[in-house]
Amino acid sequence: MKVLVVGANGQIGKQVVKKLADKNHQVLAMVRKEEQRGNVEEKNVTAVVADLEGDLSPAFNEKPDAVIFAAGSGANTGVDKTQAVDNRGARKTIDEAIKHNTRRYLIVSSIGTDDPNNGPEALRPYLIAKSQADQHLVQSGLDYTIVRPGMLVNDNATGSVNAAEKLKDYSNNSITRTDVATAVVEMLDKPNTHQKVIELVNGNTPIPDAIGNI
Numbered sequence: 001m002k003v004l005v006v007g008a009n010g011q012i013g014k015q016v017v018k019k020l021a022d023k024n025h026q027v028l029a030m031v032r033k034e035e036q037r038g039n040v041e042e043k044n045v046t047a048v049v050a051d052l053e054g055d056l057s058p059a060f061n062e063k064p065d066a067v068i069f070a071a072g073s074g075a076n077t078g079v080d081k082t083q084a085v086d087n088r089g090a091r092k093t094i095d096e097a098i099k100h101n102t103r104r105y106l107i108v109s110s111i112g113t114d115d116p117n118n119g120p121e122a123l124r125p126y127l128i129a130k131s132q133a134d135q136h137l138v139q140s141g142l143d144y145t146i147v148r149p150g151m152l153v154n155d156n157a158t159g160s161v162n163a164a165e166k167l168k169d170y171s172n173n174s175i176t177r178t179d180v181a182t183a184v185v186e187m188l189d190k191p192n193t194h195q196k197v198i199e200l201v202n203g204n205t206p207i208p209d210a211i212g213n214i
């Protein structure tokens, strides 16, 4: 499959690119600066330079079959960038996918996005922005999966998760970025994950089984 990874230079994005390439997918790795090409290019990976706040045609003119959105404005920017990247930027990629008939779309969202007003006050602008992007995707008509990981950590991968449309137990609310990347790549070609919101934290079930049981 030809897969466009948005946010390919990010911590999850880089791992998604690598895992897709290892599975012999043809990867379009979207980075926002020319000098980032070398960070992502390898066998099966072509970098495309585009900015979510600018023209996305360099990415979508390559006619991807699927999009994985793993970009984010990050914790060190203000509400303006949260709106520009997490909300408008994400919605723009959804509109481009519709326009170019790219049917499959997976977004890395966040636990808490279903009820932003219940989240911690400092996180509310972020959760609202992500929630608006998620709602746009639900209404898009695309074959979407909204992946909502808990708090991201950089520990070693465990290979095991709890995954459900709505988790019953939030006593462990974190997940490693590597396990998120593995789970997203696992979902890419699994029709049972279409039209679903999937919450994801580290847990006890091997990732392929957890995704298969959704």
Ligand SMILES: NC(=O)c1ccc[n+]([C@@H]2O[C@H](COP(=O)([O-])OP(=O)(O)OC[C@H]3O[C@@H](n4cnc5c(N)ncnc54)[C@H](OP(=O)(O)O)[C@@H]3O)[C@@H](O)[C@H]2O)c1
Pocket: 006, 007, 008, 009, 010, 011, 012, 013, 031, 032, 033, 050, 051, 052, 053, 069, 070, 071, 072, 073, 074, 085, 089, 108, 109, 110, 111, 149, 150, 151, 152, 153, 177
């Ligand atoms: N932190 C958490 O606990 C948490 C929890 C749940 C979900 N999430 C979500 O998980 C996702 C990925 O997280 P992560 O830790 O991998 O993030 P990350 O390392 O900060 O990566 C984000 C990527 O987005 C790119 N980006 C930012 N603005 C852009 C723009 N205008 N145009 C194109 N690309 C742009 C960045 O580009 P540069 O490399 O050029 O900076 C970076 O590569 C995000 O959607 C985040 O909201 C986070």
